[in-house]
Amino acid sequence: MFSQHTQVYRGLLRELKRSSLPPHKINPALSSNFRRLAEQARRSNSVLEDLTNALIFLAAQREHRVLLDRYNPLVDLTAEERIHATARRVLRCDPTSISFDSTGKPKVTSQDTLNSLSIAAKNLVDLQPVAFPTETVYGLGALALDSSAASCIFSVKGRPPDNPLIVHVSSPDMLHTLLPSSFKMPQSYELLMRRFWPGALTLLFPSDPNTIPSIITANQPTVAIRMPSHPVARALIALVNAPVAAPSANSSGKPSPTTAEHVRRDLSGKLNVILDGGACDVGLESTVVDGLQEDGKIRVLRPGGISVEDIQETLQEGIQDHALIPQVLVHRRDYRDKELEAAPTTPGMKYRHYSPAAPVTLLMTTSAPPEKVVPSKAESFLISLKNEIKPSAFVKFGVLVLTNSILGTLTFPVVDGVEWLRYELGPVDDPSVTARRLFDGLLTLDQQGVDMILIEEVTETKEGLAIMNRVRKAASEVRWITF
Numbered sequence: 001m002f003s004q005h006t007q008v009y010r011g012l013l014r015e016l017k018r019s020s021l022p023p024h025k026i027n028p029a030l031s032s033n034f035r036r037l038a039e040q041a042r043r044s045n046s047v048l049e050d051l052t053n054a055l056i057f058l059a060a061q062r063e064h065r066v067l068l069d070r071y072n073p074l075v076d077l078t079a080e081e082r083i084h085a086t087a088r089r090v091l092r093c094d095p096t097s098i099s100f101d102s103t104g105k106p107k108v109t110s111q112d113t114l115n116s117l118s119i120a121a122k123n124l125v126d127l128q129p130v131a132f133p134t135e136t137v138y139g140l141g142a143l144a145l146d147s148s149a150a151s152c153i154f155s156v157k158g159r160p161p162d163n164p165l166i167v168h169v170s171s172p173d174m175l176h177t178l179l180p181s182s183f184k185m186p187q188s189y190e191l192l193m194r195r196f197w198p199g200a201l202t203l204l205f206p207s208d209p210n211t212i213p214s215i216i217t218a219n220q221p222t223v224a225i226r227m228p229s230h231p232v233a234r235a236l237i238a239l240v241n242a243p244v245a246a247p248s249a250n251s252s253g254k255p256s257p258t259t260a261e262h263v264r265r266d267l268s269g270k271l272n273v274i275l276d277g278g279a280c281d282v283g284l285e286s287t288v289v290d291g292l293q294e295d296g297k298i299r300v301l302r303p304g305g306i307s308v309e310d311i312q313e314t315l316q317e318g319i320q321d322h323a324l325i326p327q328v329l330v331h332r333r334d335y336r337d338k339e340l341e342a343a344p345t346t347p348g349m350k351y352r353h354y355s356p357a358a359p360v361t362l363l364m365t366t367s368a369p370p371e372k373v374v375p376s377k378a379e380s381f382l383i384s385l386k387n388e389i390k391p392s393a394f395v396k397f398g399v400l401v402l403t404n405s406i407l408g409t410l411t412f413p414v415v416d417g418v419e420w421l422r423y424e425l426g427p428v429d430d431p432s433v434t435a436r437r438l439f440d441g442l443l444t445l446d447q448q449g450v451d452m453i454l455i456e457e458v459t460e461t462k463e464g465l466a467i468m469n470r471v472r473k474a475a476s477e478v479r480w481i482t483f
């Protein structure tokens, strides 16, 4: 039978051992102090009481830690990091657990997803911005009809205030609450919405200044509206039951995010909630269309997820009288508008866009060079590149290439002090894969700390048009090469 003081003393030694880091050695100074106290405890009840309390305290601490370990994955973080991490949450949403009834009301079968959506919806209603997935890219959403909520978008992104926002709706009914009563829907819009909504098509509508705050339209007479098809985006908008303004969820000027991780890396600390619904399907932003001009023509202000070919086909199939089929014009390809180009309303015109930290060089491999430009041989171009940028240092080049193109199948030269980091953009004949991978490619290579990114041109048909639109804006230099 041990005396009480011996039991307490041994208990204390056990707790000290458990509370120390592996290999669980007790600090000798502590141990000798406790031995001395234990000796005193033989003679004094109050010292015994103090030691017993110390034992209870240490045991409670250990139990608390075990509980934290079991329930809190953030236990290894410092207190400050823990506050940061729990306050700025990435919340999982399973898109396959969400369905919609015929009125657009969402049904969510996963409790976790419902919780995440509810937290995000509460933030939106409290006028806080929230990042969420759409089928195109991740959006940074805020209530569109509340100026102060919408203004947060500009501060989080560092977005210039004269660049208007797209308003997202979850149903045709919600769209109609935004339109002026006098507005008559053009037949072209009816056809395009029937075919592409919900989806990656943004349409310009006349803006009713009594409904749409001027911060959304940047004082333009029009407002850009789309109905996203991503279940998480639609469900979130339906839950708040109000239109949500959302630009891409990246700092202004950077490539758009296509995963929750891209958003976290860029904007973490500036947001309460990032909903993670997996990688975006389309990977490029929506196509922005203006069909409001008097001539009835369809003007593509920004090529995007819905191809010009698909828009043309929809109009041709839907309009019986061939004379009435509107022409589809792509800005900068089919028409120029100097005044428009100076204005920030034309997507990606006035401001720097899609640029990672590393400079991007566009490699033209199939298009004919402009007059007086002599293409370089691929091999010699690649060998000389290091000398052009950092002759005396180690250089990492990121290379975005198509899997089966001539450049993509080329063995890159071994050059002293050069590392080639390759990221594949999919096969030549499937631009939808390239669209899905482009922004991830730029962001991944940037994350890997490359000094320069080389990117191969793609053919400008279907998604290729939107891809090259983004690549041209990302690139600070264009070079022509031959094989």
Ligand code: TXA
Pocket (backbone or CB within 6 Å): 134, 136, 137, 138, 139, 140, 163, 164, 165, 166, 202, 204, 217, 220, 222, 223, 224, 246, 247, 248, 249, 284, 285, 286, 287, 288, 301, 344, 345, 346, 347, 348
């Ligand atoms: O796919 C998308 O469109 C994504 C997702 C989140 O929905 N959003 C997006 O938003 O790309 P943002 O802000 O990054 O690009 C929207 C572009 C802007 O560049 C702006 O110039 C143009 O749409 N825009 C907005 N309102 C406009 C208007 N009234 N007239 C002309 N262009 C407008």
Ligand code: MG
Pocket (backbone or CB within 6 Å): 247, 248, 256
């Ligand atoms: Mg953007």
